[in-house]
Amino acid sequence: GQQLNQSPQSMFIQEGEDVSMNCTSSSIFNTWLWYKQDPGEGPVLLIALYKAGELTSNGRLTAQFGITRKDSFLNISASIPSDVGIYFCAGREGSQGNLIFGKGTKLSVKP
Amino acid sequence: EPEVTQTPSHQVTQMGQEVILRCVPISNHLYFYWYRQILGQKVEFLVSFYNNEISEKSEIFDDQFSVERPDGSNFTLKIRSTKLEDSAMYFCASSDSTYNQPQHFGDGTRLSIL
Numbered sequence: 001g002q003q004l005n006q007s008p009q010s011m012f013i014q015e016g017e018d019v020s021m022n023c024t025s026s027s028i029f030n031t032w033l034w035y036k037q038d039p040g041e042g043p044v045l046l047i048a049l050y051k052a053g054e055l056t057s058n059g060r061l062t063a064q065f066g067i068t069r070k071d072s073f074l075n076i077s078a079s080i081p082s083d084v085g086i087y088f089c090a091g092r093e094g095s096q097g098n099l100i101f102g103k104g105t106k107l108s109v110k111p
Numbered sequence: 112e113p114e115v116t117q118t119p120s121h122q123v124t125q126m127g128q129e130v131i132l133r134c135v136p137i138s139n140h141l142y143f144y145w146y147r148q149i150l151g152q153k154v155e156f157l158v159s160f161y162n163n164e165i166s167e168k169s170e171i172f173d174d175q176f177s178v179e180r181p182d183g184s185n186f187t188l189k190i191r192s193t194k195l196e197d198s199a200m201y202f203c204a205s206s207d208s209t210y211n212q213p214q215h216f217g218d219g220t221r222l223s224i225l
Contacts, residue, residue, distance in 0.1 A: 033213055033214075035216070040218070040219075040221075041218045041219070042115075042117075042202050042216035042217050042218045042219045043154065043202070043216045044216070045213050045214075045215060045216075048213040088153070088154065090154075097142060097144075097159050097161075097166065097167060097206075098144065098156040098159055098167050098169070099144075099146075099154075099156060099214060100156070101153045101154040101155070102153065103152070103153045104153060
């Protein structure tokens with residue numbers, strides 16, 4: 001089935017640093033979503049993207065829908081300890097409603 | 112803010128038994144989904160449900176699985192004759208449209224098969 005390549009797999013950064021992660025797909029997606037998952041909880045929506053080239057911010061988070069519609073990135077500026085968690089990209093292709101998830105980026109922030 | 116709620120938070124069941132996982136989607140949402148996440152792995156789609164019928168399902172969602180919306184608020188996932196490999200987190204999600212609307216997830220049910 002369709003696979004999303006999400007990188008990096010994990011990141012260890014110092015508090016205050018900026019973070020960037022991305023996802024690529026071999027096929028075109030019409031929606032890209034970024035979720036954060038804390039231990040023992042469900043994915044929480046961070047940003048939703050619906051148009052190629054769209055750049056959307058949510059506080060310190062910024063995400064873009066790649067113009068080829070096959071990729072997306074998420075940036076976190078000035079990281080803080082509560083940014084720790086696993087970040088998942090998810091995409092929707094064609095007319096299907098189901099989401100295809102990346103394998104996640106585990107973010108660790110050192111105070 | 113409205114949220115998706117799931118019960119129980121943790122279910123322990125003997126192999127071969129049937130389990131029912133319950134979800135209350137966000138009240139004005141029309142599309143409902145089940146996903147699972149095996150420990151340490153990515154979230155995988157199982158099934159979507161709209162207008163009282165399944166609209167899509169993955170290869171994982173075989174005859175062992177079924178979904179139901181027994182009333183106006185609950186959405187259930189039944190797993191018959193559970194197997195060890197069914198152990199996972201099961202997430203319910205809902206959205207008010209298939210297109211251009213994000214899916215909101217519950218906190219999941221951790222299913223442990225012994």
